Amino acid sequence: MGRADARRAQAQESRRAGKSGGIRRLFTWKKLLGAFFGIVLLGMGAFGALYLYVDVPAANAMAERQSNVYKYSDGTVLARTGKVNRQIIDLAEVPKEVQHAFVAAENKSFYKDQGVDLKGTTRALFNTVSGKGKQGGSTITQQYVKNYYLTQDPTVSRKLQELVISLKVDQKQSKDEILAGYINTAYYGRGASGIQAAAQAYYGVDAKDLNVSQGAYLASVLQAPSQYDWNSATPTGKKLVKERWAYTLRNMVEMKWLSPSEKAGLEFPAPQKPKPAQGLEGQRGYLVEAANRELEKQGVTEQDREAGGWTFTLTVDKKRQKALEKSVDEQLESKLDREGSKIDAGVQAGATSVDPKTGKVVALYGGEDYIKHYISNATRQDYQPASTFKPLVLASALENESTTQSGNLIGLNTVYDGTSKRPVVGSDTPFNPQNEDGRSYGPISVQKAMNSSVNSVFAQMIVDVTPAKAKETALALGVPDKNFPERPAVSLGTMNASTWDMAGAYATLDNHGRKVTPHIVQSAEHRDRTVTPEKPKREQAISRASADTVTKALTGVVDAGSGSAANTSAYDAAGKTGTSEDNKSAWFAGYTPELTTVVALFGEGDGGRKQVSLTGTANSGRANGGGFPARIWADYTLGALGGGSDKTFDLQDVERGEVPPPPTPSDTPSEEPTESEEPTPSDTPSESPSETTPSETPTTPAPPATTPPPTTTPPTTPEIPPLPGDGDGRPGERPGGNGAPPQ
Template sequence: MAKGQRQAKTRGKKTKNILNYPRSGVHGWTRFLPSIRLLVVGGLSIVILLCVLFSIGYATTDVPEPNQEATGQTSTIYYNDGKTPIGQYKVEDRKSIRIDEISEPMQKAAVAAEDTSFYENRGISIKGLSRAVVGVATNQYAGGGSTITQQYVKNFYLTNEHSFDRKVKEMFISLKIDQQQSKDDILANYLNTIYLGRRSYGIEVASQNYFDKSAKDLDVSESALLAAMIQRPGAADPSDNPEVYQDRFDYVVKSMVDEGFITEEQAAKIEMPKVEKQNKESSLSGQKGYMWDFVRREALRKLDITEAQLDRGGYNITTTFDEDRMKQAEKAIKNLPSDQPEGLQTGLVSIDPDNGGIEAFYGGKNYLDQAFNASTQSHVQAGSTFKPFALVAGLENGVRLTDTYPGTSPTTLNNDGTPWELSNFGNTSYGPVTLLKATQSSINTAYAALNVQVGPDKTVDVAQRAGLSGNCTDKEMESGDTGGCSIGLTPNPSNVLGTPSVKPIDMASAYATFAANGVHHDTHSIEKVTQGADDTEVYKGETKGKRVFDKAVGAETSFALQQVINGGSGSYAQQLGRPAAGKTGTTNNNTAAWFSGYTPNLATSVVL
């Protein structure tokens, strides 16, 4: 065959159609109908493409870090029994618990209400997911259809955004979570993240708020109601309008029967449970607010954490506060004479000398009315309660309680070449007195002479070693930030008469050092801090203490201060019926009155 003929023959042939579309050999419009081969190939191609896309999506979607909001847990502070709560630090009220701390009826009610295939599915529901995707695409998504795992993923890792992208991420993460966590863990995590009204995040807080019991004690009817509230937690408060949840409650109970969780006979006896009324009284009223604020400041400092970390950290803080002694302190202040000057600020602090723990204080009438704490933030001239610091300074420098000093009033002393004239209270004149008598009767002239003898700087040194804060700097005075310092604690001869202004908590700390025979313990209100469901200890208060003056000096100091109780200005304290020591004090013009005293197991300072 000639070359030209071969080329012509080749050009005359039609290229073969691999998919046979439009179909060859078929005439009319039917040639455009797909052949079986085309349908098979097309279907397989779509399946392969979807598998590839699914594999890529699964491989490239990582489980993200949990939401800060979802992981945040309420921190709770307790009295020293570790059980009785004082208050909470929180952004959202949440407390996570383990699955064995959630009652079986509650677990079953949640499954019956939200995902009956929970124990069989692999984290997603194809039917529910398809409905959600269509709803998002048509902007008609009304929620629902998600598995418990998907709801947990949305609450814990994602957001409530209604978008196709978020829904796809939710699917892939749910599949991975189902592989990584057990069903019990997923259910517990889900129940720990749901919102149930009354600012309650998680089943434990909701159980406490609605039924005043732990989640492990929820019965079937209580569980059914909480499960019924999951979809619409803010629709109403069930204590006021239980009928709002009646239909959903009935549905949950029926679903529990259908799933074999309870029998029809049991279901017939289940009624809407009684719900506790919401307690709207502020948890910060009265003294609790002062404790809440003081512990918060200490926790931030000692744990070295931010406020956000404290509010979301799920810490369990056991304080040194004794509930009975707090009540007794408040009662004692309330029983003061009714003719008190207007605006009187009363402070009281009691400290355990063995460890420095604050067992009680009185911050004011009501924290909500005045947040300023009269016991830990106010400064009051110390008056004669300052004299024991000069006593210790003298004993450390060779002075004895039998040494004599001038008790005549008025008396003129030589202060570095400058005459210094002073008088006793009421201008009472005693003549020469021993240091012991000067302590018992709080004789100004004798103690001024002692202070000049040993040096005012040594008196200041003893005061700070015993527990008083250092003197405020000029910068602190100018800024008004005097919460961590004393005012006027300077080495001048008149300091022994109580011219420095100190905080009641510092004075109580100093007298606790006397009670501990010269061992000073850092004043604190936090005994220990644990975190998480397992109560892992993350902090323990320092209670070791440091010896700041000799035992013999401590014993002589206490002996002298006992005479104040036995026959001096503090004799009222004999009503304790046990050995006690202490010192009274008044300020210029009687604007404030002090008593600081102690027994072997408690030191207390009161000022009014």
């Protein structure tokens, strides 16, 4: 090698050595350590800035959304409403061992950590990657924050927010508050959010009644709700959830929350089969609707209910409710051809059953199905109660100590003229209603007139009492002031009322005249608010003597009158039938010493837009209250009373309550009624009754109410044709008949 080559080699070696030394000078340990701490400080600064920048937000919309739960009087669930099946409960309502099961399953260090567990997150990631089973790496606090404040989006920004908010929440809230938030917001499968809904969905109990084994299962199912639901899980899913359940219990033993012997005695708690959500189908919707109407009056508004979280306990007795539904199905629905018969398709049944001592609605029937027919037939007020109003006319006569036109006190023995189309005496509004089939009874006692529902007698009686006083008594008993004309025709029940209204009036009679107001809400509870329903006033609406006398009269209707279909030796009963004009509605209102129930049928046509006749229902001829309504009433009452009752009416101070001696031949109808399936006594006129106006049809005054008609044929009153367009079906009062403008 020449000198020149040696110099070049030396130069190259120098350059290499200089370059290496430069790298060493650049990456010294001090510089590397400084860079590391610089990055750490920068990260800490960034995290500190993030910590200051990120605030704990308000709860997300879904986290606080809850359902409302409606329960029967025995506490069993009737229905749930709302878009989310959740009821937020206090941690104190969850057994301590169940609380510990959730901590053992998800975050053993929960009570000691600061809300974030980096070690747990790393371990969970390693276990997932290595195939040892999926385990949540987040703490309970982090999962609560994700559920309550954030979203489920798996983004870096959301994860950073979760870490920061978790630290802040851990500082601001107690561990119990965080645990309560976690178990109330978590999704457990089966449409259940929160532990209360989950306890009901999987085990049919409230959260407070869960045992440790069940709690361990619910804590385990959180990891994979769809995979771990025992009733839909694959064999692998069942194996995994069992392992998770056992893992939870082992952790509880390790944390000394469960003894080894207690653990050894536990069996895997296989949950019940899933049940469909208890919505508003069938009768549930009608019950919920009735409760909501009442809740509005008590200050629980629709807005309050939409917010959710309420538990409403109703007065409805589950067994009696089922008995009522069964009776309607067997006594009516099974006989109808809703698809093949236009008449049957429009038949609507409604009923309200009340405890006469308390006013509690123990059963209610609103229609064939709330989903198919939204109008509740139990509470609708667009039909007439017909002759079920006659006992209220008698009650007013007794209460006001009214007298007949000849000055005799009105009581059960009082004799009236039962001649069909007999013009009433003493009224500014002429009225002469026809009895059913035009049947005349001649002199007849009030008791017998009630038994046979004689229209002419009660038309005269309301004149004797005055329609104004009869209305006053009816309102005091609970009949609504709706389309309530103060005219003689109202004696035939031409106002509007519901089965609910009439059940209240009859329950008041049953309760010896003390006012009974039907109500269906027993309690309304929310974790932030409790509403105590106002107790109905129990003042004396009418005297006991008046009420008990009416009850005495109504026992005759059941024993020997139009209500004979309700007669049985299994219980003591009183009641009254009713059928409105053209058979558009048919009623039976009755009671025993323990139960008051009103059943009605309504003829509904044109999609519910008009009222039609019930005649021909189930091919049974002319409908009336002594038919289907009375049979439903009797069948239900027998079931509701457990097969019968030995209690009898405690009637005191019955005024003129003795039934008179057997009638003379003149007391009976001129023609013997023919036997048929339907009871023969009158409920309603068979055609529109006629009225006269004094200016155009002078008549000879009828004999006094208590005097038998003369043996010679009395002058007849020219008939006035039925009023045109009398669409509501009531026995029409002729427009202008008393100088008043047409109605």
